[in-house]
Amino acid sequence: MNILVCLKIVSQATFTDSLTDNDDRLSGGKLGINPADAYALELALRIKDNAPETMVTVVTMAPSYAENALRDAIAAGADRAVLICDSALAGSDTLVTANILAAAINRLGGFDLVLCGRKAIDSETGHIAPQLSERLGLPMAAAVTAFAIDGDTLRICCTNDGVSAEYEGAVPAVLSVCNGTDMVRSPTVMGMRRSKKAAIERLTLADIGISAENAGLHGSPTRTAAVETMSFRKGKKCVCTDADAGAQALIELIKGGKRDE
Amino acid sequence: MNKPNAIVVGSEISPSFLGLVRRAFELCRERALSLTAVIVSPTEPADAGQLIYAGADRLARIALSVQDINAPVTAAESISQYAFSEKPEFILFESSSFFCCVAPMTAAKLNCGITADCTALSWAENGTLRQTRPAFGGRKLAHIENTCTPVLATVRKGVFKLAFSENAQKANMPLIPCREAKHIWTQTRVIEDAVFGTDLTGANIIVSGGLGMGSRENFKKLHTLADMLGAAVGASRAAVAAGYAGYAHQVGQTGVSVRPDIYIAFGISGAVQHLSGISGAKKIYAVNHDPKAPIHEYSDFSVIADCTLVLDKLIEKAGS
Incomplete structure (x- = not known):
């Protein structure tokens, strides 16, 4: 079994710093694997726990600085890490990113499963898995919280709009994985040692056969025209310390809708 | 055309x-x-x-x-x-x-x-x-x-809203050519039926519970209140991790981002990841016995008291 996990490397500041922090921190600071992608990797590693011959590859499209985060994936148990890195990639939107990932996946070849996290916590689009399935011509399932492989049979559990259901299909497929509630494993000492020595494979646009004009901002059909920083709402700090009076006040607020404006 | x-x-x-x-x-x-x-x-x-x-x-x-x-x-x-x-x-x-x-x-x-x-x-x-x-x-x-x-x-659902008209005419909808869905996945089991109260993205009111709810039984009372108010039920990551609610209820950066008119947080401390997911709410009301819980900083009205006690009283008052 050959599993590929697509990772997005995001700034840890995105999900740890206080809400009043300004923009510079959101794109800087320590980098880490996007939580939903880390969960997808965890699910892949669980398959490997039970079937040690399973090969788990991680891939990301990012500048060189993403290398350390890829080493974290190896430390957790991934066998192989690939970095798609090219200066012409800057400004790529989701469609171009999916095109590039699909070309890289075809170039690497031989995967039974391609996993993506449901959404990245910075851009929050969730576009990559559906677009990858389209580009790779593979079936896709979304909101996958667990899966098992038995020969060519793929069993998945999906939770969508409050309904959980199990389905049977076949590999190869693209799965978009939701964060479940289980914990993601920590790296082992052996894993850390291995990750330090591991070679991170690099692919450029030329390697995957995509021309620079079809990549990056230039090749992207969408672009960000402007960005505003929103100040997080501050409360009015009206406080009630009595349970009964508090409940009464809440009922009135709910029934009155926006009356307190 | x-x-x-x-x-x-x-x-x-x-x-x-x-x-x-x-x-x-x-x-x-x-x-x-x-x-x-x-x-x-x-x-x-x-x-x-x-x-x-x-x-x-x-x-x-x-x-x-x-x-x-x-x-x-x-x-x-x-x-x-x-x-x-x-x-x-x-x-x-x-x-x-x-x-x-x-x-x-x-x-x-x-x-x-x-x-x-x-x-x-x-x-x-x-x-x-x-x-x-x-x-x-x-x-x-x-x-x-x-x-x-x-x-x-x-x-995003609910950003624009328009009430039904009483004077709308009858109209029919011609079909766009479409194949039958290609059979790829076969459903083998349904684990949990759609329960009222999980359409978080479109909800006007959300009642949401955190670890402070203390137990699955207490958490279920949120559903009772939600039914009475026509609200959806949300949960913090901690509450989902504790098994009080399913993942479908999780609000926040690793769950759903919501923007209801009213968001009521019971026993939620207000971790950054949770607050990010509710920043679009018009009003945030918090019930938490801990006066130092960060959620109080961002709420429009806070009740600093035992959240299950306040919930019981709310259900009583909403019913009368």
Whole structure:
């Protein structure tokens, strides 16, 4: 079994710093694997726990600085890490990113499963898995919280709009994985040692056969025209310390809708 | 088909979808475009005339079920073929788990740009459709423009709303050609039926519980209150991790971002990840016995008392 996990490397500041922090921190600071992608990797590693011959590859499209985060994936148990890195990639939107990932996946070849996290916590689009399935011509399932492989049979559990259901299909497929509630494993000492020595494979646009004009901002059909920083709402700090009076006040607020404006 | 046109796609006729149709209509009016409203549904909706009232010039239906796990790819095929022949300026999809698959697939087929979860739409000075969307858990607002048409976007549910009209005419919805959904996945088991109170993205009121609820039994009382208020039930990551609620209820950066009129947090301390997901709420009310809980900093009204006690009293008062 050959599993590929697509990772997005995001700034840890995105999900740890206080809400009043300004923009510079959101794109800087320590980098880490996007939580939903880390969960997808965890699910892949669980398959490997039970079937040690399973090969788990991680891939990301990012500048060189993403290398350390890829080493974290190896430390957790991934066998192989690939970095798609090219200066012409800057400004790529989701469609171009999916095109590039699909070309890289075809170039690497031989995967039974391609996993993506449901959404990245910075851009929050969730576009990559559906677009990858389209580009790779593979079936896709979304909101996958667990899966098992038995020969060519793929069993998945999906939770969508409050309904959980199990389905049977076949590999190869693209799965978009939701964060479940289980914990993601920590790296082992052996894993850390291995990750330090591991070679991170690099692919450029030329390697995957995509021309620079079809990549990056230039090749992207969408672009960000402007960005505003929103100040997080501050409360009015009206406080009630009595349970009964508090409940009464809440009922009135709910029934009155926006009356307190 | 004389005028260039635009398409708006949804799965049911609701105030939220009617609002999106109306917004699309306003955009169309500024550019003299005609608007086609498309519904993905196995049966013809009885109140299709509401879409005409909201501003659609033409109606069409794709006979697929949004509940069908095999339907997204077929729906994307059908919509992209329709778009090839109609050459619309833009295609807007109501944001839902179904269309969040269908829309990017359609964009890939049409080789054009797609923006997720917009909260505002307007014509930019350069004549392109400007799509505004929150990112970084609501801390950034990005304005996106496209270099080619059609412009595709999913639009967050409930951003635009339009009430049903009592005077809507009868209308029928001709079918858009569509294959039967290709059988890829076979359902083998349903684990949990859709429970009332999980449509978090479209909810006006959300009652939400955290670890402070103390037990699964206490957490269930939130459902009682939600039923009484017509609210949806949310949960913090900690509450989901403790097994008080399923993942479908999780609000926050690793769950759902919500923007209700009223968000009531019971026993939620207010971790940054949770607060990010509720920053779009118009009002936040917090019930937590800990006066130092960060949620109180951001709430419009706080009750500093035992959250299960306050919940019991609320249920009692809501019932009377």
